[in-house]
Amino acid sequence: MNPVTDKLLRQFKALSDPIKVRIVSLCAAAECSVSELTAVTGQSQPRVSQHLKQLCDVNLLRRFRDGHFVYYRVPMKGADAMSRRRLLALLPGKEPQFENDKKRLRELRSVEDPGHVSDADRRLHRALVELTVSHPLGDLLDIGCGQGRLLKLLASRAHRVVGVDTDPAARRLARAEVLLAGLPNCTLRQGDMLDLPFEDGEFDTIILDDVLAADEAPEKALLEAQRVLRRGGRLLLLASADNNDVADLRQKFTDWAAATGMRLARPRSIPEKNPDWLLAVATPADRAIAAA
Numbered sequence: 001m002n003p004v005t006d007k008l009l010r011q012f013k014a015l016s017d018p019i020k021v022r023i024v025s026l027c028a029a030a031e032c033s034v035s036e037l038t039a040v041t042g043q044s045q046p047r048v049s050q051h052l053k054q055l056c057d058v059n060l061l062r063r064f065r066d067g068h069f070v071y072y073r074v075p076m077k078g079a080d081a082m083s084r085r086r087l088l089a090l091l092p093g094k095e096p097q098f099e100n101d102k103k104r105l106r107e108l109r110s111v112e113d114p115g116h117v118s119d120a121d122r123r124l125h126r127a128l129v130e131l132t133v134s135h136p137l138g139d140l141l142d143i144g145c146g147q148g149r150l151l152k153l154l155a156s157r158a159h160r161v162v163g164v165d166t167d168p169a170a171r172r173l174a175r176a177e178v179l180l181a182g183l184p185n186c187t188l189r190q191g192d193m194l195d196l197p198f199e200d201g202e203f204d205t206i207i208l209d210d211v212l213a214a215d216e217a218p219e220k221a222l223l224e225a226q227r228v229l230r231r232g233g234r235l236l237l238l239a240s241a242d243n244n245d246v247a248d249l250r251q252k253f254t255d256w257a258a259a260t261g262m263r264l265a266r267p268r269s270i271p272e273k274n275p276d277w278l279l280a281v282a283t284p285a286d287r288a289i290a291a292a
Contacts, residue, residue: 007080010058011087019043020051021091024074025098026105027061028088030179031071031187040104060084066190067168073187076160102179109176120276124238125153127270127279131236132157138204138233143193143225144211148174148186155183158205162198164191193221196228204233212256213239213249222260226284235262235282241275249278261285 001009015021019041026032026040034052038045052072055061062075074088075081091098128150137158142150145163147170155161155178163186165171171188178186191197193211206225212218225235237256239249250267257264262282269275 004083007058008083008087011060014054014058014060015087017051019047020055022097022101023048023051023072024055024060024088025091025095026101027072028074029102029182029184030105031073031175032105033069033071036105036108037072039108040101064189066171066188076185076187106176106179109172109179120270121149123270124277124279127268128154128236129157131281135234136204138230139202141196141198141203141206141225141228142209143191143196143206143221144209145174145188146170146209148177148188150207150209151178151186152181152183155181155186159185161186162203163188164193164196166190166192194224196224198228200227201230202228204230205236206233207236207238210238210240212237213252218252218256219259222256222262222282226260226262229284233283237264237267237278237280237282239278241269241278246275246278253278253280253282257282 015024022041023037026037034045034048037052038048041048043051052061052063056063056072059078059080060074061072063070063072075084132154137154139160140154140158140162142161142163145151145165146167148163151161151163151174161183163171163174165174165188168190171190174188178188189197193208193215194217206229208221208225212221215221222235229235237253239253241249246269253264253267261284263285265281267278267280270277270279
């Protein structure tokens with residue numbers, strides 16, 4: 001039998017089990033740990049682990065480690081991505097059991113509606129959204145994503161979104177937040193911005209999310225970001241101006257760009273008077289620069 005047909009039949013067989021279907025539905029909505037899946041489904045941990053192995057074997061799920069935790073997720077890319085999406089599209093979106101499972105997962109993560117958003121952050125959000133109008137985000141990487149505020153803002157405008165942060169507590173909260181926001185295209189990863197866990201040219205847009213000014217090696221971070229940037233992509237440099245002189249930050253942006261072979265659009269102060277943020281668009285010098 002044709003290998004493609006054989007794989008499809010094994011996937012159908014895996015999805016004939018109601019518990020496996022519930023697990024796949026959850027892992028299509030969010031990254032889930034074994035303990036979370038055990039609590040939601042009411043199955044024993046060995047049984048859930050067995051289901052997960054079988055689903056990974058037929059490429060419906062993928063496992064990855066984040067610190068001390070192992071998470072499972074429906075893969076968002078890869079050679080089988082299109083056929084997998086078509087298969088999972090057959091699952092009814094309004095199945096009450098799936099909705100109950102997601103509600104239970106939110107309860108386990110103790111997600112509450114986020115509180116007040118400052119005027120400065122609203123202005124920053126508007127500026128970032130404006131940048132997506134003429135230049136789609138495509139596959140987006142947020143380096144220094146923290147609790148996921150920009151992931152939630154931009155995920156609906158991107159194809160695939162990955163947030164990287166060194167703080168495990170921040171990543172756990174970000175996972176809870178993107179679950180609450182209903183953003184299945186978001187994933188969180190542990191990573192060092194000087195040694196990103198991605199292949200060359202994986203992303204169309206990369207945000208360096210208020211991480212450069214405090215780092216000892218900002219040029220190395222920019223070179224590493226360029227490594228995982230696709231041709232035609234762009235870097236968004238973001239820095240808080242709360243405790244920094246804006247003129248000094250502008251000069252740093254210019255110096256970093258020159259040292260790493262990038263063209264830099266004029267950094268934008270947000271707001272113009274008494275700015276809280278500085279935002280700039282950079283592209284490698286051999287690529288066309290997008291207007292900020």
